[in-house]
Amino acid sequence: MKTLKALFVGVLAFATSSFAVDGFEVYKKYCSSCHLSEITMEKMKEIESMVKAGKKPPIKAPPFPEVSARIKYFYPKKEDFVKFVVDYITNPSAEKAKCLPMALKKFGVMPPIGKNMTEEEKLAVASWLYDNYNKKWEEFPMGKMKMMDMKMHHCDKNCGCKHKQREE
Ligand code: HEC
Numbered sequence: 001m002k003t004l005k006a007l008f009v010g011v012l013a014f015a016t017s018s019f020a021v022d023g024f025e026v027y028k029k030y031c032s033s034c035h036l037s038e039i040t041m042e043k044m045k046e047i048e049s050m051v052k053a054g055k056k057p058p059i060k061a062p063p064f065p066e067v068s069a070r071i072k073y074f075y076p077k078k079e080d081f082v083k084f085v086v087d088y089i090t091n092p093s094a095e096k097a098k099c100l101p102m103a104l105k106k107f108g109v110m111p112p113i114g115k116n117m118t119e120e121e122k123l124a125v126a127s128w129l130y131d132n133y134n135k136k137w138e139e140f141p142m143g144k145m146k147m148m149d150m151k152m153h154h155c156d157k158n159c160g161c162k163h164k165q166r167e168e
Contacts, residue, residue, distance in 0.1 A: 021118075023124040023127055023129070023132070024037075024128055024132070026121045026124050026128070027125055027129075030113055031064075031113070031125065034059075034060040034061040034110075035060075035061045035063060035067065036059060036063040036064060037132075038063075038065065039063040039065055039066075041139075041140075044063070044066065045141045048142060051103075060107065064133065066140055066142075067099070067129070068129050068130065068132070068135075069133065069137040069139070069140060069143065070140075070143075072130070072136075072137065073098075073136075073137035078127070078131075081126070081129075081130045082127055084098075085126035085129060085130075086114070086119075086123060088110075089112070089113050089125075090117075090122070091112060092110040092111070092112055093109060097109065100142060
């Protein structure tokens with residue numbers, strides 16, 4: 001069983017690394033207009049306190065280091081992560097979103113960028129998003145606030161996420 005699993009992981013690693021399309025190139029082409037690929041923790045904290053204070057953030061979407069950590073928090077395994085991202089960028093919705101309700105409210109739901117991308121481009125960028133970052137969600141300012149976690153958060157009227165109905 002162990003060997004089978006190792007073999008599978010090996011094949012997956014090979015399959016995802018041997019794409020003709022480069023994940024970072026795909027990022028630059030389709031994602032960089034909204035998502036930053038790098039950000040310092042200081043800048044993160046600055047933006048998050050602006051958002052908490054009700055100010056408009058200076059960016060259009062959550063930065064990728066944070067997105068990667070957040071999605072890994074829910075899908076630690078690469079295959080699940082990639083599957084989620086490929087689907088999300090093609091058919092995004094507030095229901096599916098794993099980002100914090102506060103981010104959804106501030107930024108709105110992502111447009112279905114993946115509809116104009118090939119399957120290979122989507123797989124390449126999702127795989128790159130997984131591999132390129134190694135920070136854990138708990139290392140981010142928002143990740144430290146356990147109350148903010150989706151499982152126990154309180155949504156307000158404009159949040160649009162499914163927890164609202166559950167808590168009302
Ligand atoms: C027009 C702006 C825009 C572009 C371009 C864009 N995104 Fe997004 N993305 C957003 C916004 C806004 C959010 C936060 C709201 C949400 O989660 O839907 C987001 C969130 C995400 C999330 C987190 C989803 C979740 O669970 O909440 C992922 C993953 C993501 N984007 C991947 C990508 C990838 C990969 C690309 C390029 C192929 C891309 N985005 C291009 C605006 C954009």
